[in-house]
Amino acid sequence: MNFMAFGLNRDNLLAVDQIGRTFLYNHDSRLLRTGMPKMCRPIIDPISIAVGDSLYVMSRNPGRRPDQHCFQALIRSRPPASASNTKDWCWYSLQPPPLFADGVEVESSGCDVLMPFKISAYTVVGDSQIWISTFAAGTYLYDTASDAWSKVGNWALPFRGRAEYIPEHNLWLGFTPNDLQLCAADLTTSCELWPPMLQNEWTDVNRPEDWRLRDASIVLLGSGKVCIARFFLTRPEESIEDMSGHALLERENFAVLEGVKVLKAGVGRLRMVKHKSERYVFGRDLAILL
Structure with missing residues (x-):
């Protein structure tokens, strides 16, 4: 299953199962539909x-020739076949990104050869624009207003995964592509020839050597407050054997949630004030060593 937050205040949480059925939970009313x-x-x-009160969902790897259903939107509107004026949630298939139509040639240098059209970074700019990058x-x-795609530049966004806009500082906050360090950039300074440059980067140094960082995410709390979620997997030093004599590695999956306040530290510079952090353990799993 996948869980997706949307709405003007991110008060809607949509759950989607493996066959596309959806369930909607509203945080304010505490009702499940x-x-x-x-x-x-x-x-x-x-x-x-999330753009406005609508939710846009896209395949992370649309491929060189995206199919017609790889990009969909959940929008509250009047169903096309209904005579009623009552608005309700409807799914719509949207125009896929024109990656192949632009005649892109994949080279072995500077891009992921195995999945060159996988979305490496994405974010929302302004009130209606969704930006996506592939290598x-x-x-x-x-x-979203004109239902049209356009090219921003031949460069990729300097983030990995989702980047969030912080209106208090007019900057986008995300993680660096290679080592998932917290960083910030101003996307309004970019143009077709010049990519946006990182203005701030904070290195996470308080980490045991056996913790392997798998992924990271940001949740905006408002007023410059941010919750950072980092997902780790431990590197076990010892192994055990099963009844067949195969070596097994016992690993631990957990997340570290950290509260952060982002403050100004001069022109174009930010400083990060760390607050309380909590560790949440998901459990242990065993990996077979062949």
């Missing part, structure tokens, strides 16, 4: 982007 419309087609490994095709934007 099970009679939600089904997706046009299930999307494998999706990313979700092979560069950065595109989809305008």
